[in-house]
Amino acid sequence: MxxxxxxxxxxxxxxxxxxxxxxxxxxxxxxxxxxxxxxxxxxxxxxxxxxxxxxxxxxxxxxxxxxxxxxxxxxxxxxxxxxxxxxxxxxxxxxxxxxxxxxxxxxxxxxxxxxxxxxxxxxxxxAVYGLPELYRDRVRGAALVANPGCYPTASLLATVPLLKAGVIDPATIIIDAKSGLSGAGRKLDLRSHYAEVNENVTAYNVGIHRHTPEIEQELTAAAGTEVRVSFTPHLVPQTRGILTTVYATLRKELTTGALLDIYREFYRDEPFIRVLPEGVLPRTKSVTGSNIVHLGAVADPRTGRAVLLAAIDNLVKGASGQAVQNMNLLFGLPETTGLDFVGLYP
Amino acid sequence: MxxxxxxxxxxxxxxxxxxxxxxxxxxxxxxxxxxxxxxxxxxxxxxxxxxxxxxxxxxxxxxxxxxxxxxxxxxxxxxxxxxxxxxxxxxxxxxxxxxxxxxxxxxxxxxxxxxxxxxxxxxxxxAVYGLPELYRDRVRGAALVANPGCYPTASLLATVPLLKAGVIDPATIIIDAKSGLSGAGRKLDLRSHYAEVNENVTAYNVGIHRHTPEIEQELTAAAGTEVRVSFTPHLVPQTRGILTTVYATLRKELTTGALLDIYREFYRDEPFIRVLPEGVLPRTKSVTGSNIVHLGAVADPRTGRAVLLAAIDNLVKGASGQAVQNMNLLFGLPETTGLDFVGLYP
Amino acid sequence: MxxxxxxxxxxxxxxxxxxxxxxxxxxxxxxxxxxxxxxxxxxxxxxxxxxxxxxxxxxxxxxxxxxxxxxxxxxxxxxxxxxxxxxxxxxxxxxxxxxxxxxxxxxxxxxxxxxxxxxxxxxxxxAVYGLPELYRDRVRGAALVANPGCYPTASLLATVPLLKAGVIDPATIIIDAKSGLSGAGRKLDLRSHYAEVNENVTAYNVGIHRHTPEIEQELTAAAGTEVRVSFTPHLVPQTRGILTTVYATLRKELTTGALLDIYREFYRDEPFIRVLPEGVLPRTKSVTGSNIVHLGAVADPRTGRAVLLAAIDNLVKGASGQAVQNMNLLFGLPETTGLDFVGLYP
Amino acid sequence: MxxxxxxxxxxxxxxxxxxxxxxxxxxxxxxxxxxxxxxxxxxxxxxxxxxxxxxxxxxxxxxxxxxxxxxxxxxxxxxxxxxxxxxxxxxxxxxxxxxxxxxxxxxxxxxxxxxxxxxxxxxxxxAVYGLPELYRDRVRGAALVANPGCYPTASLLATVPLLKAGVIDPATIIIDAKSGLSGAGRKLDLRSHYAEVNENVTAYNVGIHRHTPEIEQELTAAAGTEVRVSFTPHLVPQTRGILTTVYATLRKELTTGALLDIYREFYRDEPFIRVLPEGVLPRTKSVTGSNIVHLGAVADPRTGRAVLLAAIDNLVKGASGQAVQNMNLLFGLPETTGLDFVGLYP
The missing domain is CATH 3.40.50.720 (NAD(P)-binding Rossmann-like Domain)
Known part of the structure; x- marks a missing residue:
């Protein structure tokens, strides 16, 4: 044990x-x-x-x-x-x-x-950046794992495959993220007061959120060129869940199906990644309480942009579940050990 | 298998x-x-x-x-x-x-x-009424199990021990229950429309809810005398969870501690029952996603009444979790098999 | 002015x-x-x-x-x-x-x-207890008005008419109240943290809430005999709104229609009271943002009890709206001046 | 009348x-x-x-x-x-x-x-497109007013002033919008079922929402060149409110203060527009139940982009309030007649 x-x-x-x-x-x-x-x-x-x-x-x-x-x-x-x-x-x-x-x-x-x-x-x-889908092998041999932030986890999993495939322009990446309140922790703050949060959606830390450089570090590594992103986090009135909506200009015309194929290929054997069928979009409720990531994409021929969507539970895949996934890697266990629970729905 | x-x-x-x-x-x-x-x-x-x-x-x-x-x-x-x-x-x-x-x-x-x-x-x-905490032995040998309703599960677990102990007057039982919307099922109905439910609490089926005779059947069995109850269900704006608040006149003066002792004795070896310490009251969020029941009680010397509180997840202990608990009994498995997951919090 | x-x-x-x-x-x-x-x-x-x-x-x-x-x-x-x-x-x-x-x-x-x-x-x-529906004339001549609590406002408006009519037994009154979080004020407290409140219903201060003696003072005045009540407040996950569910034993057999008639007669010319038709029950959302009170009642012949329901917006009729209503009385204005706005729905 | x-x-x-x-x-x-x-x-x-x-x-x-x-x-x-x-x-x-x-x-x-x-x-x-802040004079003389959609109202009010001022590149506009459920109307649909919506944020109609060409028509008119936008609507678990987050590349370096000054100048005498101070960001709750629009902006020197934020109540300024504002114009009344109510908070 x-x-x-x-x-x-x-x-x-x-x-x-x-x-x-x-x-x-x-x-x-x-x-x-x-x-x-x-x-x-x-x-x-x-x-x-x-x-x-x-x-x-x-x-x-x-x-x-x-x-x-x-x-x-x-x-x-x-x-x-x-x-x-x-x-x-x-x-x-x-x-x-x-x-x-x-x-x-x-x-x-x-x-x-x-x-x-x-x-x-x-x-x-x-330290090894503990996003197993990108750095599994390095985590295995590490002594010190830096577990990723919740927003970076969702943002990177949606963006990296397409950046590595070279199909999106790294200079055009915009990430609009929506998070439930548990991401702000249990400390007391007027911004976490029920009567202030309920029936409210708001942006915060626009242009200055500390997860920005973390996202940029990893996108830069994936792109092989320096990447800067616009990252805007929002709070939505729910407890758990992050949905990231990523916008990027396509380098060539691609169908939605082609985008999804890139995901499917990239995440072929991943135990926690679900690439949804074309026409089905991620929603946070589908991953509540689980370590699973839902990914979706839409190619928009009118604007030449891709819209990439990822949903995670910020406390599981966005924090503690991923940390246990890393622990499993550190100790040579199957990666899903203790993490194969199904999410709660509804 | x-x-x-x-x-x-x-x-x-x-x-x-x-x-x-x-x-x-x-x-x-x-x-x-x-x-x-x-x-x-x-x-x-x-x-x-x-x-x-x-x-x-x-x-x-x-x-x-x-x-x-x-x-x-x-x-x-x-x-x-x-x-x-x-x-x-x-x-x-x-x-x-x-x-x-x-x-x-x-x-x-x-x-x-x-x-x-x-x-x-x-x-x-x-058929055997499948409330294992009352009818475990009968369930074991049954062919047909009638899984209890969600409201009766919470109401009975809070009330039966005190009724059997003879400390509350069976003619005075009033049950005020609050439930999340998932109890109403997935069918479409204006009463389940988000914009109608959100920021709304309402009573329904006052005096005529069909869980009333189910509660009365079991309370009558426990009391050994015919019991009629006032049962009022309410919908509160949340997805999961039932809290029942039961009022009954005490037959003699008893402290809160004495009421809780009766619970503790009655449920001594129960794997899914938690009798909370004096001063801690059940809340639905503490049992979300789990098969666990939280019980609390307050004796009010001013009015001579007991206030009994039970919280369950209506879809787990109030439905599917209890059904699996019954399945475990039917097949001779430890009762917690497959049900020992911890609830989701927050 | x-x-x-x-x-x-x-x-x-x-x-x-x-x-x-x-x-x-x-x-x-x-x-x-x-x-x-x-x-x-x-x-x-x-x-x-x-x-x-x-x-x-x-x-x-x-x-x-x-x-x-x-x-x-x-x-x-x-x-x-x-x-x-x-x-x-x-x-x-x-x-x-x-x-x-x-x-x-x-x-x-x-x-x-x-x-x-x-x-x-x-x-x-x-001081005059500023519940205009009961003490309008005294408020008019007062220098000091004590604006009622939110729970007492809803509880008294539902209970007093039937108590004055002598149709319910004053020894049997039980009040189960459900309130949104704004009633707890804007101060910081773990119990008001969004992630703790959302998807949660809980009772608090059972048997010891400070609105209890306020309710009892006024019910005693109405009954002409000392009244003690069981009063249990609950928090439900919404911002505004109180629903009170009052239980009392009927002194004689009465229909739901007869109960509603007593309300209609008692509140005949009241500008802010709405007695709902038989079969329609109060819900908090119907009074959000308005100074209006919705009242409903059900007589249950099986148990011989009446179930009385009142819905208010705790910040309007339960606090500031009622305070302005009292101000209007103090200054000889029509009682609805500045208060005739329609509630927000949905 | x-x-x-x-x-x-x-x-x-x-x-x-x-x-x-x-x-x-x-x-x-x-x-x-x-x-x-x-x-x-x-x-x-x-x-x-x-x-x-x-x-x-x-x-x-x-x-x-x-x-x-x-x-x-x-x-x-x-x-x-x-x-x-x-x-x-x-x-x-x-x-x-x-x-x-x-x-x-x-x-x-x-x-x-x-x-x-x-x-x-x-x-x-x-027909005249009834966005009074842009077409007030034309509405006055119209017989037929086309009241704008809810998303276009928020999107246009945030974007048009900067486009007309020539400070943002019309080819780079991305609009990420978040809406409460009331925008979907009262009809029954699994996507409006409380248990499906609560604790859920999701995108829908990505790239194909019908408010897209409406936004483009008006942005094209403002820019004097054909504008195409990426528009992604999301549903968030609340009843009322739209927040739009608009991204656009700045044509030259500008401070946040300079962006806000353009808003202030453009909307100088507008009765329903509030340009928030630098550092204060719009949130939907601040406009619940009112016809008011909250606008905010952030210039991000790192990326050379502006992030523009607008909050409205989708049923008021996004629909019925704006329609009454147009009626006031049609009949020569002061524009705020009947619309000067303050929003509900919290």
Whole structure:
């Protein structure tokens, strides 16, 4: 059994890790920590876990964590994962960070967008960007995995195949994303107040969202040329789910069917990718609670553009499910182990 | 492997059976039927199942169904399960009906409330009311299980222990229930139109809802005296979940703690019942997607009444999850087989 | 023109007063105060008011407020209205308090339920409980109006007529109420976080909600005998709206039609009360944004109980609309002045 | 008083016309028709109107309608307004069509996108496109007004000023729109079923939505060169509101402030347009129930693109409110007459 530690188990991604790992046949929860709720039962913080686990949240202790665990998940605000990573890696254990601290190969990019100094650029360089559909082999041998952001996961899976196939112009990529509120976490903020969110759709951080450089890093790698994108996130009144709508100019005339064929070929053996039939479009509800990605595309001959659509559950494939997928790779397990649950519908 | 048939697989309870059984380690989907969608792939009707099953919906054929299946689930409007049941039982197979056709030991009660003649009163008499927490042993030996209604499941689990303990007055029971819209099924109706339901709470079928006699039948059995209840269902703007709030006059002064102790004792070894600590009240979100029941109680010394609260997911413990729980009992499996998934939160 | 002051204009009831009064033909907003947002434009706090008012929020100053206003609305947490009331009343101006400070004729009841000492019991005795349908004449001559709570407004309007008519047993009244989140105000709390509220229905403060003694005070007055009620508030996932479901034993057999006739007679000339036809039940969406109350009733001969239903918009008839209705009475205006807007549907 | 007829009063836009016109000081409802509900009281179809109007829905009769009304609103599926328009215009009365039948100056465009033959191309040519912010003067003298679609209203108001100012490249316009469900009308469809819509965001009619040529017609007129746009509508789980996010390449470097200044200048005296301050972005909730438009813009120097945002209530400024605004223009009334209500928040 893989002994798992979670640092930051009292947030939504932490709770989702617990949900998944409690039923993972090869993992056991060894240590769960929380700064705010240390000393309390996890089921007091999340009543849906009543009777499912009697684990108590602890104060983080690096030595204890590293000793008791084979792998540690960090679900922390950016800037906080570095000391945990150092402590865990020094002791020869593996770390999967669900935050942004190790996602950028170039620490200067991180520093420019996150407005803090990076305390461990050497770790950032060494980390593997944990999008298994792109970097499966590298993840397998990694010690430190940077789990992708929720928006990048959906955006990259929709865009990379067509960019690699050379059929879209990398200078024309626009990503309009819609997310449910759970992506904003459990902290209190007027922007998460029910009466403010309900019956409301709004854009935020236009042109300055921190997932932008993460998307650009990976699209640049895929295109082999520097890519800049317009990325606009929106909040829609629902709890889970991200839908990304990507616009790009086609380099030559292509049918919708041809676009979908590129997806099908690229993702041929992928266990979590579903390329929908022509005429069927992704919707977030179809992936609620599952690690599955729904992809769709439409070629528009009138404008010469492709419209690419991806739907994920932001807490599963966009965070904790993908993190467990990475764990499976790190430990040589079949990638779907503990992740083959079907989504909830309706 | 238990070979399973589902008659009416294109409704919400049918889809929920599929979700659960696809991951049930001892069951396999043998035949799925649908009147409206026969000939189509199930994943065309429910895109969340894309890539999870390639099963095609068929026209119902009794002989074929009985030959290919060890157990048949019927998820049909009332009045339609009788012929299926006859065909299946005649061939020595088992049937679990998710509708109302076999819930009443006295067919006259069914006829009075459902306004149709009962075509098989002898089957109704023979059927076991499939609430495992009350009738586990009888279910084990049954051929025909009448799966309880969603409202009765929540109402009975909250009320029966206190009634059996003799601490509440059976003449004073009032049940105020709140349900999400999925309980109304997938059929089209102005009352299910998003713009009519959203931002709306309403009562319906006041005093005449058909789950009333079902609740009364079981409360009468528990009390040993005829019980009549006021039962008022409400629709609240959410997809899943039922919360029942039960009011009853206490026969003697009791604390909240004493009420909860009665629950804890009654449900001591139950795998799916959670009696929440004093001061923590059930909420539907804590059981979304799981087969778990949350129970709470408050004794009010000012009024001499108990307020009893139960939360379930209407499609799981209130329908398909409970049906699988009954299947497990019928086939001698541990009751939690295939049902030990944790709910989705948030 | 009536010059109006609002103390606490940056909360939801304050904003709703502004919405109504901006279009009131006989009122003008003279002074708006806020502790948290003093110095800011109201439209910066509530962007829906952009271009509708350029008023700036001020620090509360009693002398200035009293000098500039003919009437002051206080929309404050309980315990904070007393000093404002003293300052305003001393200067001969009128005060309408939307909080609880003056709702109890017996300050001891207030102190027992609100757990604070009442600083002005003499004002509480002098205040008029501002439910115009019951106390219209007294409101007209008052200096200090205690605007009723949201739950009491709906509960009393449904119950009082039948209690006064003597047709229900006052010892059997149970009130099960469902409210949208805006009733909890704009303050931050995990219980108001979108991801916690959405897809969730829950009871809270069972047996101990502070609106209970307010309901009991008025039902006792109506019955002429001491009344105690079971009152259970629930939160449902919507922004606005309260539905109360009241259960009471009928003293004699009565039809639904007879119950509705009692309502129709009692509320014969009321401008804001709608008694729905038999078979049509109140729903909150029908009164969203309006000051109107929808009433319905069902007599259940099986149980000998009446089920009474009332729907209001908690921020309008349950708070700010009713406060303006009281203002109209205080100043001799037709009661519907500025309040005759039609609700928003859907 | 202007005598008003509404053809198709039992749909959502019809009901919204009634809501507005019941409180319009210069209009009276003369005739309301409905095919499905003729003979019924409007308040039976829409209970929120109980006690607000006792009007009965009638079968449409052209002669009677024209005789009794000064202006007729048609709220009908496309293709059905032509005979009504002929009958009304022949008799010298005015017509405002909320559908698509008269929006296209070139009937061939209509025929290509709507897949039906246009029965009155001469009326289409004569009709004025009723977007007052662009065509106020022409509306004043018109007999036949084609009320714009909901998506075009928001899209055009955000885009036209910058196109006319020549600061954006007309070949690069991409419009990503998000709408609540009320825009789909009250008809029954699985895509409007609550359990399918809730917790779901989805794109639809990608590249083929019929509002595309309407947007293009007006952008072409504004640019003076043929404009083609990518337009992708999405449904988000809310009842009211449209947010459009428009992307366009800037022809020269411009700041966000400069973009907003162009808006402010263009809409200087507009009563219903609010250009939000830099850093404040439109959200649909801020315009719920009002005829107001919120506009925002962000210039992104990294990509050289502008992101333009507009929020409207699809049933008010996107349909019935704008129709009344046009009526006010037709009859020489101040444009805000009957439309100066403040939106509902929260």
């Amino acid at each position: 893989i002994r798992v530690g979670i640092v930051g188990a009292s947030g939504y991604t932490g709770a989702e890790l617990v949900r998944i790992l409690l039923r993972h046949p090869e993992a056991e929860l060894a240590v769960l920590t929380s700064r705010s709720y240390a000393g309390q039962q996890l089921s007091a913080v999340f009543p849906h876990l009543s009777g499912c686990t009697d684990r108590v949240l602890e104060v983080f202790d690096a030595a204890k964590m590293a000793a008791a665990c084979d792998v540690v998940f960090t679900a922390l605000p950016h800037g906080h994962a570095v000391p945990v990573a150092r402590a865990v890696l020094e002791r020869g254990k593996k770390l999967i960070d669900l935050g942004a601290d190790f996602r950028f190969r170039d620490a200067a990019v991180y520093e420019a967008w996150y407005k803090v100094k990076h305390e461990a650029p050497e770790l950032a360089r060494e | 238990i070979r399973v048939g589902i008659v009416g697989a294109s409704g919400y309870t049918g889809a929920e059976l599929v979700r659960i059984l696809l991951r049930h380690p001892e069951a396999e989907l043998a035949v799925l039927t649908s009147r409206s969608y026969a000939g189509q792939q199930l994943s065309a009707v429910f895109p969340h199942l894309s890539g999870c099953t390639d099963r095609v919906l068929e026209v119902f054929d009794a002989a074929k169904m009985a030959a290919a299946c060890d157990v048949v689930f019927t998820a049909l409007p009332h009045g339609h399960a009788v012929p299926v049941a006859r065909a299946v039982l005649e061939r020595g197979k088992k049937l679990i009906d998710l509708g109302a056709d076999f819930r009443f030991r006295d067919a006259a009660v069914y006829e009075a409330w459902y306004k149709v003649k009962h075509e098989a009163p002898e089957l109704a008499r023979e | 009536i010059r109006v002051g609002i103390v606490g204009a940056s909360g939801y009831t304050g904003a709703e007063l502004v919405r109504i009064l901006l279009r009131h033909p006989e009122a003008e907003l003279a002074v708006l105060t806020s502790r948290s947002y003093a110095g800011q434009q109201l439209s910066a706090v509530f962007p829906h008011l952009s271009g509708c008012t350029d008023r700036v929020l001020e620090v509360f100053d009693a002398a200035k407020m009293a000098a500039a206003c003919d009437v002051v609305f206080t929309a404050l947490p309980h315990g904070h209205a007393v000093p404002v009331a003293r300052a305003v009343l001393e200067r001969g101006k009128k005060l309408i308090d939307l909080g609880a400070d003056f709702r109890f004729r017996d300050a001891a009841v207030y102190e027992a339920w609100y757990k604070v000492k009442h600083e002005a019991p003499e004002l509480a005795r002098e | 202007i005598r008003v007829g509404i053809v198709g009063a039992s749909g959502y836009t019809g009901a919204e016309l009634v809501r507005i016109l019941l409180r319009h000081p210069e209009a009276e409802l003369a005739v309301l028709t409905s095919r499905s509900y003729a003979g019924q009281q409007l308040s039976a179809v829409f209970p929120h109107l109980s006690g607000c109007t006792d009007r009965v829905l009638e079968v449409f009769d052209a002669a009677k309608m024209a005789a009794a009304c000064d202006v007729v609103f048609t709220a009908l599926p496309h293709g059905h307004a032509v005979p009504v328009a002929r009958a009304v215009l022949e008799r010298g009365k005015k017509l405002i069509d909320l559908g698509a039948d008269f929006r296209f100056r070139d009937a061939a465009v209509y025929e290509a996108w709507y897949k039906v033959k246009h029965e009155a191309p001469e009326l289409a040519r004569e």
